Amino acid sequence: MTEDAPAARAPRADSVRNRARVAEAAYDVYAEQGLGATVAQVAARAGVGNATVFRHFPTKADLLDEVAARWLQDWARVMDRRLSATAHDALAELLPALFERLRTDRFTLDVLRAGSLHPEVERARQATQRLFLQALERAIADGQVRPDVTYADLAVLVLGAAGQLAEFEDFDPDRWRRHALLVWSAIRA
Template sequence: MSTEEEAVAAPPARRMRADAVRTRKALLKAAAEVFAEHGAEASTAQIAARAGIGKGTVFRHFPTKEDLFAAIISEEIDGLVTVGRRQAEQADADTALLQFMSAGVDLYANNRALAEALRMVSDVRHPEIQAGQEQLIATAESLARRAQRDGSLRADLNGQDVMLLICGVYYTAAPLLAADPSAWRRYLRLTFDGMCATGTGPLPPALVHNSLLPTVR
């Protein structure tokens, strides 16, 4: 094939890839909306109809509903990791850690679609979710270490602790969120103040846990 012919042939291939990306984004958006409205029992047909595509297209992108849930969760995890990295570059150590934790609790408190997805995969060790959790722990660890170097955060906290405390704040405030969606802020402040380095005793050893995401039953 001549160079001129290759130049003519290239754009359709790029358009096909771009179409696939757009279809995936539309599918994930539709799935999140349908799960938010109908819960985890929503059908693939409902999701396909919302996205304006056929069920076969859904299965080509996501062979199982578990894969679809995992993709939704992974997108949200990626967003939270981005928040943590951005805060690390722009804020002082305490503010960066607090803003990261705030973003995490807010994510769980205001995203029913994510909560439904978490419920479905909570007992499944999906590799995509596991990879995302590792990223979250690494981000939380980095933010915690900054605050510890500044002397403001107790020295025996780690990234897993931070992620589990985010879940704990969400669980604590959960009964109040229907009446006040911002109720979690009070409990995050209490938790964050308890993480400070002043006047603390030693913690028992940390237990490594397989899942750091809240299970919604």
């Protein structure tokens, strides 16, 4: 006679709330301060101790993966809504919106430029890339963008410009908007 394995217990409600608070705090702290932010700063923002953070996210890398996946999923929803709402000018509208998000979120630029990511984060990044590629292909088909422009071209232009602005620590919204328009001008048909 074999004993049945005990049923997995559902997490306690306070544990679920703490995990959500930590994830939300991490999202905000890393957006403001980038990768240099500490787990202690995340814990303080969440109103919990470091041990609570590490209970839910055993390493800082696990916490960063959570934040990166969440940002990419959020951005994919934004892109999907824009692609559905405005078929014709989706890319022209997405570029300034992306530059604005990169301006206000120091962590995101690092995630988009990263070479090796956790598989869940990589899946979210690929979903985001597919949506941007869809917007690019529509813009090419509509004659708005030169037919020789590739996703790689767009990535180099966006991430290069945003990366330089961030390195210069220039977060003036008008300058970021100007560079979004310069990218659009560079690829326009």
